[in-house]
Amino acid sequence: MASRYMFSLCFALWFVVCLVGLPAYASGLSGDNAETPVVEVKAWLDNKNQLDDGRYAVNQQVILYIDVATPRWFTGGTRIASIEIPGMIVKQRNSLATNYSQREEGVTWSHQRWEITLYPQQSGRFVVPSVDVDVQVSAPDGRSVKGRIATLPLAFDVSLPSPLLKQNGYWLSASELMIEEQWELSRDAGELKVGDAITRTVTVHGEDTLSVLIPPILPSYVQQEQQQTVTNPFQVYVQPPKLSDSQERGNYRSSRLEQAVYIVQSGGDIVFPALELQWWNTSSQQLETLSLPEKHIRAHHTWRSWLRTYWLGLALFGVSMAVLSLSGLLVSHYYKTRPAPAWWQFSRALGRRDWPQARLMIYRRLHQRTGLVELAKADQFCCCAVLPSQQAKWGKLQHRFQAGKGTSLSFIRLWRYLGRCLRPGLRRRSRFLTLPKALPQLQELPHKNE
Known part of the structure; x- marks a missing residue:
């Protein structure tokens, strides 16, 4: 007891x-x-x-x-x-x-x-x-x-494990991380057209982390969804991400799957930019970066998408052609009852290789610019002939012209040189367009004193 x-x-x-x-x-x-x-x-x-x-x-x-x-x-x-x-x-x-x-x-x-x-x-x-x-x-x-x-x-x-990281930045910590992507096209790559779909799937697998901590990978196209215009290469539909967490024999695994469907809106080269994800490797105690390469996909236009894409340029081209056509009709109608400009007559004479008419136009231009009838005396009113570097060219042009050995190029040069001559007291006319008077004899009539 x-x-x-x-x-x-x-x-x-x-x-x-x-x-x-x-x-x-x-x-x-x-x-x-x-x-x-x-x-x-x-x-x-x-x-x-x-x-x-x-x-x-x-x-x-x-x-x-x-x-x-x-x-x-x-x-x-x-x-x-x-x-x-x-x-x-x-x-x-x-x-x-x-x-x-x-x-x-x-x-x-x-x-x-x-x-x-x-x-x-x-x-x-x-x-x-x-x-x-x-x-x-x-x-x-x-x-x-x-x-x-x-x-x-x-x-x-x-x-924070690294000074390169921010408190609320897009990064995560894990002992192991990998990323993969898949592309699915509604047609073959060489036959993709406007209206076809491109499906992009990006999956991030990590160990010793949580799926909600894996930041978004695919870029946000919220602004493009709210403002759909024909300049956007595609219209995007982003699916909700799929998060998964599991545990097996003491190993904690997590994954984040993102998927987006892109509807092609215009033809040409569609560029999907490269993607990067920073993460802190807890095993090696280093900051690492995962990346996906840039992707190029070629799409062809349909006739409707082509019109939607280039309608502004086509409209401007049509308006420009209409303005030019109307201007041509007005100019043609104007010169039906009036003599053509001197430069136009000179160009037509050179085109027909009508040298006598071209020589006549040269002398008319000489008289209009200087009041002279002899080409040899025009150098006193030509600024180009006064320059030492241009005196030799001016003399050579005069000699060839007076000898009757001029070419189309020499005639054009002589025409341009005379355009730089002007006698003091004479009014300088337009360089590009000179319209002759319809009744030049009125200039010689005496004026009445009022």
Whole structure:
């Protein structure tokens, strides 16, 4: 009788020592009997892939481990209370615990290890509060006992991993990341026409990250959707992104799938710009960039799309041709009853190789510009003949013209040289268009004094 009393007293003292020495252990378990089972709970953070200063990177996956152990066995499900931390995404991605046993000092302990993933969204210091754990274990007398245990608070620091990154920029942290894309055309690449569809699918796969943290990849065409014009090469329809998160054998995988359908609006070379995505590699502790190359797709016009694209140019061309035609008709009608301009008569004479008529037009121009009838005396009124560099050319042109050996080119040069001659007191006429008077004899009539 005394030996049984001493054994019960020693067991009670050992249980009290366990409760006092381990503050995270269960102390609130209750049962119908007086003997309460021993339950331990531990919580810690995964220190893998920390920065050089012991901090974690923004958006990095931090795993919170909660381990519940008892020398008895679990008779019911264990429940972890929800955790809410400002500025942090908390996800329990694995709904099942890892069950294992471990022998310590000759006693076999049953363990349940839970994993909760934390994703800090900003720099600073974060504190994981005490987490309530509801357990149900067997008592020494064989009965099932329920209770609640609280973990100890944990604190850790978070900072930007690189000065090249911004707090709210388009980047993410992951241990592994890859990107792929697929193109689907409603026709073959060489036969694509206006109205056909181009489907682009971009998928990003990552490990140790969350799908909602993967930034958008495809560019936003909201403005093009709101203001559809014929100048846009395509009309885009963006599908909602498909997010996926999974866990397999302790590996956390996430993916983001984006898809856009482009309806070709105009022909020509359609250019899809290159895409880039920055990410912090938590395994190598380096900033890396994923990229997709630029894509060119050629589309052909239909007659309707061609008209829609070039209607403005066609309209301007039509108006210009109408104006030119009308101007030509008016000029033709005007010169039916009036002599043609001197330069026009001179050009026609050269075209017909009518040298006597061309020579006559040269002398008329000489008389109109200088009042002279001898070409040799015109150099005193020609600024081009005064220049030393032009004197030789002027003399050569006169000699060839007077010798009757002139060509069309020499006649044209002589015409232009005479255009630069002007006798003082004579009014200079237009350089491009000179209209002869319809009745030149009126200029010789005397004026009446009023």
